Amino acid sequence: MQFDRFAILLLLATSIYADGPAVDPGYTHIYNNEFDQALTYFQAELKADPKNPQNYNHIAQTLLFREMLRDGAMESQMVSGNNPFLRRPKMEISAEEKQRFLDCIQQSISLSDAELQKNPKDIEALFALAAAHGLKSNYLFLVEKSWIDSLKEATAARRETERILQIDPKQVDAYFVIGLDHYIVGSLPFYLRAIGAMGGFTGDRARGIREMEEVLAHGTRNRYDAEVMLAVIYRREKDPQKAIPLLKDLAARFPRNYLFRFEEVQMYSDAGNEKAALQVLAEMENLQANKSPGYTDIPPEKIQYTKANLQFWYGDLAPALRNLQQVTSKSGALDLNTAVLAWLRLGQVYDLQGKHEDAIQAYRETVRTAPKSEAASEAKGYMTNPYHRKSANG
Numbered sequence: 001m002q003f004d005r006f007a008i009l010l011l012l013a014t015s016i017y018a019d020g021p022a023v024d025p026g027y028t029h030i031y032n033n034e035f036d037q038a039l040t041y042f043q044a045e046l047k048a049d050p051k052n053p054q055n056y057n058h059i060a061q062t063l064l065f066r067e068m069l070r071d072g073a074m075e076s077q078m079v080s081g082n083n084p085f086l087r088r089p090k091m092e093i094s095a096e097e098k099q100r101f102l103d104c105i106q107q108s109i110s111l112s113d114a115e116l117q118k119n120p121k122d123i124e125a126l127f128a129l130a131a132a133h134g135l136k137s138n139y140l141f142l143v144e145k146s147w148i149d150s151l152k153e154a155t156a157a158r159r160e161t162e163r164i165l166q167i168d169p170k171q172v173d174a175y176f177v178i179g180l181d182h183y184i185v186g187s188l189p190f191y192l193r194a195i196g197a198m199g200g201f202t203g204d205r206a207r208g209i210r211e212m213e214e215v216l217a218h219g220t221r222n223r224y225d226a227e228v229m230l231a232v233i234y235r236r237e238k239d240p241q242k243a244i245p246l247l248k249d250l251a252a253r254f255p256r257n258y259l260f261r262f263e264e265v266q267m268y269s270d271a272g273n274e275k276a277a278l279q280v281l282a283e284m285e286n287l288q289a290n291k292s293p294g295y296t297d298i299p300p301e302k303i304q305y306t307k308a309n310l311q312f313w314y315g316d317l318a319p320a321l322r323n324l325q326q327v328t329s330k331s332g333a334l335d336l337n338t339a340v341l342a343w344l345r346l347g348q349v350y351d352l353q354g355k356h357e358d359a360i361q362a363y364r365e366t367v368r369t370a371p372k373s374e375a376a377s378e379a380k381g382y383m384t385n386p387y388h389r390k391s392a393n394g
Contacts, residue, residue: 179211256294
């Protein structure tokens with residue numbers, strides 16, 4: 001596992017709000033990937049109550065999540081490719097939005113600290129402070145690529161959350177941040193766990209899962225965050241049967257978020273159920289054909305690539321080839337991750353069919369599309385040593 005993969009796990013630890021997203025219009029927009037609408041809602045909320053630190057957190061989170069979606073950082077590695085943030089070495093938030101994000105975080109911290117000076121047991125102020133540190137941790141990780149500073153902020157978020165539980169052990173939602181931290185730190189390579197241990201936190205994957213399952217069962221603030229994260233974690237733990245019902249529930253609750261359906265496809269595939277995976281893709285094609293909200297901006301080639309990739313892994317080479325030929329003919333319409341993998345898969349299909357000269361041409365396009373990607377490195381190797389199924393790694 002690469003350390004970069006934990007960017008997605010870290011992010012949702014910061015979604016701490018006054019009510020569950022099902023009754024909060026701003027967070028309903030966020031869970032449907034409607035960040036411009038969410039920002040409009042949260043700006044009005046801030047104007048109405050400028051002394052509430054959470055209102056600044058809501059805006060900061062929306063700004064960060066909007067940039068993540070633009071950069072493909074919210075997509076699964078299986079859907080968007082084997083390189084996180086392939087398009088650029090780090091997320092490129094404009095200077096104006098970067099400053100706005102940092103100003104919101106600082107304002108949230110200042111207001112929370114002021115409330116805690118008056119009442120050190122102010123639960124809402126502690127939740128806001130934990131959220132601000134968590135958001136700053138994610139910003140440092142994703143935008144500045146400052147691993148150590150990010151870890152320090154994550155540690156601060158966890159400590160504020162621990163204070164909440166010391167004051168009121170019945171605050172079940174607080175276990176989400178702690179459980180996620182347990183899981184992440186417990187999954188890191190040894191040298192990174194050692195850094196966490198220096199801060200007094202060693203991590204425990206199994207404990208982290210149990211804590212997030214408790215939030216899913218009994219939480220209110222972070223119930224849907226726990227559902228998303230558990231789906232991601234069950235996937236990492238190679239337990240797709242546990243992830244599938246969570247993803248189906250999320251897709252039903254937030255129908256405009258196509259990412260949940262893409263994940264559902266992958267989980268059915270991992271579970272060995274190609275028919276169910278293809279059925280979900282058919283539903284997505286139907287939603288797109290009917291111009292359903294949330295699906296009109298997805299290039300049709302992205303869904304077609306996902307289908308081709310599924311067929312590739314299940315050995316249905318003839319339909320996979322047809323789909324990949326169509327996808328690569330319009331690769332300019334795709335995000336870079338999907339485009340480079342489409343060319344790689346095309347070359348691999350040709351090799352599996354014994355057409356190595358055709359495969360070489362596809363591998364050359366892979367390298368041309370994204371020269372520094374992992375897919376390009378693979379493609380270079382396959383030019384001299386034709387791809388065989390036993391050598392697959394992605």
